[in-house]
Amino acid sequence: MQEEHPSRFARKFLRWICPEELREEIEGDLVQRYYRDVKRIGERNATRKLVWSALKFFRPGILLRNKFTFQLINTMMLRNYLIIAFRNVAKNKVFSAINVFGLGIGLAACLLIFQFVTFELSYDKFHDKYDRIYRVTNDRFQNGKLIQHGTITYPTIGPTMAKDYAEIEIYTRLMPSGAFNARVNDEYFQDDQSLMVDEHFFSVFSFPLLAGERLSALKDGHTVVITEDLARKYFNLTRSNIVDALGKEIYWGSDKQPYKVTGVCANVPDNSHLQFDALVSYRTLIGEGNNDADVSWKWSDFRHYIVLKPGADYQSLESKFPVFSERYFKGDKVSGSVEKFYLQPLSRAHLYSDYEYDIARTASGKSVWAMLVIAIFILVIAWINYINLTTSRALDRAKEVGLRKVMGAMKSQLVGQFIFESALISCLAFVAAILCVQACQFTFNDIVGHQLSLWHVLSELNSSGIFIFIGVMLGGILLSGFYPAFMLSSYQPVSVLKGKFQRSSSGHYLRKALVIFQFTASATLITGTLIVSKQLRFMNTADLGMNINDIMIVDGPELMAWDSTFVERVENFKYELVHTNGIASAATSSRLPGDRLGRGFDFRISNQPTESHYTTSFLGADYHFFDTYGISVITGRKFVVTDHKVNFDDITVAVINQNAVKLFGFANAEEAVGQEIIDGNRKWTIIGVVNDFHQESLKKPMEPIVFLPTYSTYGPTSIRIADARKDELIPVVETIYKKFFPGNAFRYSFIEDRYYAQYMDEKRFARIISIFTGLGIIISCLGLVGLSSYTAVQRTKEIGIRKALGASLLNIITLLSSDFMKLVAVAILLSVPIAYFSMDSWLRNYPYRISLQWFLFMVPMLVVFMIAAFTVSFQVLKTARVNPANTLKYEGLCGIVNRCT
Known part of the structure; x- marks a missing residue:
């Protein structure tokens, strides 16, 4: 009965697929084959073969005429792919786990770094005029030398440029005004940061205003715009009633006149290069008798941003600035230096800012792009592992491929099957990566110092960014799946079923190249990690020329x-401190080590030609400053009590450092003592020379400094205490402080923490690169496991013969490991020039840096070599310990061996 009546599906399929004019002839041939196959392989398999046999007879156009048939075939194929893929995953649990684990780690590392890089590249993009906003930068030259490369310039620059050049749509100017220490209803609030900005600020930048008028909020003097957080803190308001903050009064510092709240803006996003809690009207500064803040060509403490009109070319405008400088500065006649102005696009303000006196939140663009390269390396290494691990099972899948081909499977179907398996493994790895990212998110955020979220980053991407992200992921899946798929599907069924498996030389070389790439990347990352860590340790332990411990x-x-009592009050405060058990000394100064000092641009020496102008930093310090910080006097003397004057114009003495001696052209320190320094109408006699010290981090060169004996209400007090009694002395110092300065908040810190905070970017970069270098090594070793496993399986019979002939385990391990270790050695050698040139470029950013010595490259080479040797030896050892009888008995080789022995 079965021969006379094909299955219902087979009859239905033939009626649908066969054209009317060919049905009788072709249907008869197909049915006869179907009957034979039913007897031989069963009805289900015969039906499947009937489908694929029919496909060979008809053009694709005929098939597409019947959508049901096409969908049915696709459904059968996908169902079959899915079943086989899951069976292979379940059957080879260890192999599948390694594959998923390796890909998962690579994807997780890539996603974490992707968050960081995307965040760093997103700075300021929320502004509507983002692509038309530029900030004015300024280079200053004296005596033919660059003396300042900064973002600060004169208050007249923005308004004058807007007047002179039609390309400029609008400008805004601002000045940092430090901590906004406020008093609200007799309650004090400390440490909020403020900027003084003009009325154009909200026309240039798109910070959302929750209450108030954007165009007029900062137009009048003694007005302030606060953030939403400050409105909550000062007035206990929520967003629903935030408008109630308008009109309220705030007292700032010691100012007797209140500031009126005229606006509340949303909290400043983390990805803004400008950070603030309060915006004070610029008109306030001018209205308090500082008309120079509006018209001065010498007062250099202001920042300017301009918006160009649509279509205007900023480089074309920038080319006109030399004429602008000559017109208003007349060489160095006006400001004492030759001024050159430039425009920096807002898009570069965060990552590419090497400017002095920059108030922006900045980061290293090189470090960010280096992290992206590391992410790409790790992801490529993970994909390479999948290729190596998949091809290592070639022998296991060869017979499966041979049987499939004998049963009528086409190469395209086999390729589809293996691509589908690759996609399944990748999907499982992606799920594992998402879980890993979620588990590590808190720790990663702590390292990078930002509250990042994968979902937030993805939601912020535009359509092109999402397309690139998905394209990279899909491209990786396809590329990592294509090679194994084509290699496995290319086996000849006759050869593999006879047990004659022939290796491809091209595939052999490709696998070697992939391993070399993996370990070149790993060795380069290890070298980079070691050099970054050593440079950071060098900067943290270098002799600073002073003692900050x-x-x-x-x-x-x-x-x-x-007032006249302030100096006496400060002196009494210090006197009581130093007479407290456990406190050695105390000093006040206008700035602290680690702070950027102010500069004077028109210093002259009394006995030198009047055309000689010098620029030097200056620091106000009391007569205990040099002793407290252990700064030694080379010649002359330190300040004494009588050098200090309440009126700044009455001060007549100064101390300079060795760099200032060189700058002023003195032959030696002794010659400098007794000379007069002139700044405008003021003169100071040099009474002493102290040694150079690193006022700022080792990322910046030491500068010439002029010290003046001054006091200030803003000047912090440095207190040297016994290390063992730090916690015990803090409340004692607080009691003394409040005794002399009632009403002021007691805020303390330790200078070591403040000083070494300058290396925060380097510390973060070192931690990130070390973590992801470790992950890269782990993934590379997994790939080496795959390749060594592949080779060990290929040479199983050879191992059995050698063991039967008396070879030791050590002989076999050495034999099979040597090829891999040669690849690792090649990779290590390739990594040296790559690491050298990349790290040499990175170190050039530091004026004080380590030298690239040979052991910085030798240590990573040995580490990589030892890790690779252990990985390979462990994998080969498992195969080498197999009883040779188990590998030879089915091949008829045991008898040959016995006869030979």
């Missing part, structure tokens, strides 16, 4: 009025 910092009494 065990020094407690107490912020200045900003709310105290500057």
Whole structure:
């Protein structure tokens, strides 16, 4: 009965697929084959073969005439692919786990770094005029030398450029005004940061205003715009009633006149290069008798941003600035230096800012792009592992491929099957990566210092970014799946079923190249990690020229009025401190180690030609400063009590450092003592020379400094205390502070923490690169496991013969490991020039840096070689310990061996 009546599906399929004019002839031939196959392989398999046999007879156009048939075939194929893929995963649990684990780690590392890089590249893009906003930068030259490369310039620059050049649509100018220490209803609030900005600020930048008018909020003097957080803190308001903050009064510092709240803006996003809690109207600065803040061509403490009109070319405008400088500065006649102005696109303000006095939140663009390269390396290494691990099972899948081909499977179907398996493994790995990212997110955020989220980053991507992200992921899946798929599907069924498996030389070389790439990348990353760590350790342990250990910092009494009693009050405060058990000394200064010092641009020496102008930093310090910080005097003397004057114009003496001696052209320190420094109408006699010290981090060169004996209400106090008694002395210092400066908040820190915070970017980069280097090594070793496993399986019979002939385990391990170790050695050698040139470029950013010595490259080479040797030896050992009888008995080789022995 079965021969006379094919299955219902087979009859239905033939009626649908066969054209009317060919049905009788072709249907008869197909049915006869179907009957034979039913007897031989069963009805289900015969029906499947009937489908594929029919496909060979008809053009694709005929098939597409019947959508049901096409969908049915596709459904059968996908169902079959899915079943086989899951069976292979379940059957080879260890292999599948390694594949998923390796790909998962690579994807997780890539996604974490992707968050960081995307965030760093997103700075300021929320502004509507983002692509038309530029900030004005300024280079200053004296005596033919660059003396300042900064973002600060004169208050007249923005308005004058907007007047002179039609390309400029609008401008805004601002000045940092430090901590916004506010008093609201007799309650004090400290440490909020503020900027003084003009009325154009909200026309240039798109910070959302929750309450108030954007165009007029900062138009009048003594007005302030606060953030939503400050509205909550000061007035206990929520967003629903935030408008109630308008019109309220705030007292700032020691100012007797209140500031009126005229606006509330949303909290500043983390990805803004400008950060603030309060915006004070610029008109306030001008209205308090500082008309120079509006018209001065010499007062250099202001930042300017301009918006170009649509279609305007900023480089074309920038080319006109030399004429602008000559017109208003007349060489160095006006400001004492030759001024050159440039425009920096807002898109570069965060990552490409090497400017002095920059108030922007900045990061290293090189470090960010280096992280992206590391992410790509790790992801490529993970994909390479999949290729190696998949091809290592070639022998296991060869017979499966041979049987499939004998049963009528086409190469395209086999390729589809293996691509589908690759996609399944990749999907499982992606799920594992998402779980890993979620588990590590908190720790990663702590390292990078930002509250990142994968979902937030993806939601912020535009359509092109999403397309690129998905394209990279899909491209990786396809590329990592294509090679194994084509290699496995190319086996000849006759050869593999007879047990004659022939290796491809091209595939052999490709696998070697992939391993070399993996370990070149790993060795380069290890070298980079070692060099970054050593440079960071060098900067943290270098001799600074001063002693910053065990020094407690107490912020200045900003709310105290500057009067004739202030100096006496400060001196009494210090006197009581130094007479407290456990405190060695105390000093006040205008700035602290680690702070950027102010500069004077028109210093002259009394006995030198009047056309000689010098630029040097200056620091106000009391007569205990040099002793407290252990700064040694080379010649002359330090300040004494009588050098200090309440009136700044009465000060007549100064101390300079060795760099200033060189700058002013003195032959030696002794010659400098007694000379007069002139700045405008003021003169100071040099009474001493001190040694150079690193006022800022080792990322910047030491500078010439002029020290003046001054006090300030904003000047912090440095207190040297016994290390063992830090916790015990803090409340004692607080009691003394409040005794002399009632009403001022007691805020303290330790100078070591403040000083070494300058290396935060380097510390973060070192931690990130070390973590992901470790992951890269783990993934590379997994790939080596795959390749060594592949080779061991290929040479199983050879191992059995050698063991039967008396070879030891050590002989076999050495034999099979040597090829891999040669690849690792090649990779290590290739990594040296790559690591050298990349790290040499990175170190050039530091004026004080380590030298690239040979052991910095030798240590990573040995580490990589040892890790690779252990990985390969362990994998080969498992195969080498197999009883040779088990590998030879089915091949008829045991008898040959016995006869030979």
